[in-house]
Amino acid sequence: MTTPIRIAIIDDHAMFRAGVRASLPDTLHVIGEAGDVDTAVQILHDTPPDVVLLDVHMPGGGGGGGAEVLTRCADLHNRVKFLALSVSDAAEDVVAVIRAGARGYVTKNINPTELSDAVARVHDGDAVFSPRLAGFVLDAFGTATTDLATADDELDRLSAREQEVMRLIARGYAYKEVASELFISVKTVESHVSAVLRKLQLSSRHELTRWAAARRLL
């Protein structure tokens, strides 16, 4: 990591922005801040950063919060990575932004080291899953063995390996621990998690839709 990662902090609480900015290490360089949807969309288009820390709840725009910023910045998605931040681990807050294109999410009580790790991981194109999000994924895609995908490219199902990885993350394992538990490399764990993220974003699986609709996420 020779060149610092350029990040933007999108959050309507100035205190929180200041706190994150102060706690970030030198490897992360804050180049933009915004407090509402419209400003966020504008600064992201003016000076696209590498990674955006995106709050889930925000005023402005059409009232869509973080998910709206993601959809309105859809043209930037191959250059800019989004990491969603939420005050809590609730499905209500998070699945909408993941579906809209965020590469992962962390809660706001995350400690600075974990936050910069998460930013670096998202910057490398990997996904960041918390235990709770892994639980949601298992819930939404089903845990029964009949739900397993035979081929990895099936969008509506998880492969056996992906299910195992999700289960371990849901148990509270770090990626490194998942890797040593399953005798695979951290890189493989990351690729599994990325695959699950892709399925979560692209799947039109009936259960997922119903599950999200029941929680008023779609």
Added chain:
Amino acid sequence: MCDDQGVHTSPPPAPERLPLRRPPSGQRIAGVCLGLAAHLDIDVRHVRLGMIVAALAGGLGFVLYAFLWITVPRGDPWYEGAYHAGSARAAPPLAAPHTPSGPNMAAHPVFATPWWSRIPLRDLAVGAMLVTTAVLLVADRLGAQLQWTLVLSVIVVVIGLVLAWGQLNESQRGTFAATVGGRSPSSLMRVTGGIALVVLGVILILSQEQGPQMLVPALVSAVAVLVGAGLVLAPWWLRLARQLTEERASNARAKERADIAAHLHDSVLQTLALIQRSADQPGEITRLARNQERELRQWLYQETPKEGTSTQEAARDIIATVENDMTAALGGQHPVTIDLVVVGDTPPDPTTHAVLQALAEASKNAVRHGKPPVSVYLEITDTAIDASVTDRGPGFRLDDVPNDRFGVRESIIGRIERRGGIARYRSLAAGGTELRLTVPRTLGATHSPASAQSEKS
């Protein structure tokens, strides 16, 4: 928040007689007989029979019925008798001989209503009708040549007007949700029927002079004028309707905001006050904040399933209790947070109860002996319950625990094994301890009642 309505809560004395009202349902024609029966406390069939007999005997019944129809307001006599008897009695008479310009009149609820609602429309209509009838009868007696077809036409028009305006009167009263806004099918039928009757009556009046051959053109032109007027007035009416809807929505929003304000005041401010008082106890602050977060989330999303229907909910409750208890046990100096992830759900049964108890016990141990973060994972499928408690402590070997220590062996492993499950402790390579339990669910259903009994103890 002013809540002084609850002060005068002495129950109103039961009315000896229900108020005279035309009930909104169960009526044959306009509910006159039903309301009369309720008021006089006699069988409605007797009232109807009497009314029919009176109607056959010279038409007295018709007149009486029409009179009561017009003068008796609609309403649920039982409802109003039960809830409004006291206030109705206490209210001053509407026809009080005050001038509305008095200094303290505006504050009075009766005079705060718009002026037009104070005009006794009903009484005026009845009076006018009676006077007209009397004049007609006297004129007939005096030998004037009355055109009875004209009189009949006028009567048709009047009935149509009564139908249509009665609808308006009811929506003003707003007694019944269904009629508010005039969207109910019956109110629509009333308006349509009223208009049809008025049109018919007007055409009848107009076609008095001309012959019946003029009837069809008159009908066509009348309908054309009505349609034209309707087209012109439609936007205005639509705008009115939209404004009404918006106003209702904003009222609902204001109410919701008031609810939220009340809730914030009651619970969040309390918690903030408590947090300020326990500034020297980081653990206690975390506990208060987490409890408040749970409560607020539950309150905002209102997704709490009914008690005893969701194992997820039971798991959240039991882990919250563990957090609270352990914070107190550690003297409030150390934040106790347990991350809970639940996959799947089922109504609680003895098996889930046993698993939750074991998880609670295990997470207490993890908080006491391990290091945070403590994670609890619970996966419920149709065939099994799979759970784990993970901490980052120094690790733990069951063999190191003396045999007389009951906690782990009995309340965790024993409990699970009695359910036909497996519970194993192991140390993680990266540091920390993990308890994994798996309990088959089909076995739980056919479990012997004896051990189910022992589980509850």
